[in-house]
Amino acid sequence: MADKFKFALALALLAxxxxxxxxxxxxALVLRVLSVLAGVAAGVAVAWQSEPGRRFVEFAREATAEAKKVVWPSRKETVQTTGMVFAFAVVMAVFLWLTDKSLEWVLYDLILGWK
Known part of the structure; x- marks a missing residue:
């Protein structure tokens, strides 16, 4: 119940x-923006004190730690993979265009006789 109250209070501070x-x-616009930032900061501070807020912070820390473990590809690997994807897309486009034109020729010229 206390966590729901804290969450409602956080939303009220944001509002x-x-x-x-x-x-x-x-x-001045600076004062108006500071008003919004103060509301956001107060809302985050209150939400952080709730159990869901603490779980979210822990989740964010674990997600950051996992992202640091990722082995990112080198520039060379990225360029090569991008080139292969582009080449495959071009080959598929040509294949589909040839298939479309072949079916068009078979249906309209040979079967139906429309020219």
Whole structure:
């Protein structure tokens, strides 16, 4: 129940920041943007104190650690793979075009006699 209250409070703080942006329409843009940023920061701080917030932070840390373990391809490997994909796409386009033209010729010229 406390986590739901914290989440609702976080959403209310976020909404307060957005409302502040519009309420300060006569003020400088910097002050209006700071109002939104303060609302976002306060909302994040409150949400962070809830159990789902802590789980999300832990998940984000684990995801970052896993991303660091990935072995990314070198520039040469990337260029070679991109070239192979492009060549395959061109070959398939030519094959499909030839198949289409062949079927068009068979149906319209040979079978139906439309010229």
């Amino acid at each position: 307060a920041g957005v409302v502040g942006f519009y309420q300060l329409s006569e003020q």
